[in-house]
Amino acid sequence: DTAVSQTPKYLVTQMGNDKSIKCEQNLGHDTMYWYKQDSKKFLKIMFSYNNKELIINETVPNRFSPKSPDKAHLNLHINSLELGDSAVYFCASSHVDGNYGYTFGSGTRLTVV
């Protein structure tokens, strides 16, 4: 069983489109995250949700909107995609205090053309 699953794995889309990435975890964790990895492999947190509530919201354009219907799911919707949004987006989950480590999904490679 996949612990943290993201779909789709690859996403190629045109500038200006709207797209969503879905994430689900079956580990019983209560906190979920979205991270962005740029072309230089640098990983930066975007959002964090704890039990469906937003607790971390980094400086991210408001074209990015996370949604957590329940504590096992955290989706990322992106409006009006731009070339600079091209990156790999990782979903992760953990217990609320981060103890015992994070578990990451396999990533979604988004390419905006």
Next chain:
Amino acid sequence: GIQVEQSPPDLILQEGANSTLRCNFSDSVNNLQWFHQNPWGQLINLFYIPSGTKQNGRLSATTVATERYSLLYISSSQTTDSGVYFCAVSEYGNKLVFGAGTILRVKS
């Protein structure tokens, strides 16, 4: 915010060699983790180690929190160890800040 520096940035090893990767951080932390990103992009959690020493097979890690550094040891390296090794820390709560990583290439 907290700063995380990893060294070396790049490392090439012959299979069977040992190596030590270092992570320095600028402030007290309540959470420190080591990750391996394999050539296929998968991020694997290696250790949760805010202090002390842990071992898992050929890998071990030590964090000296009072001196603000952590070390990851890889012994008898294998080609499957290739990839990027990240150190990530958190000052409070669960917001992990990642270092820039160490790119490891193990040659057969």
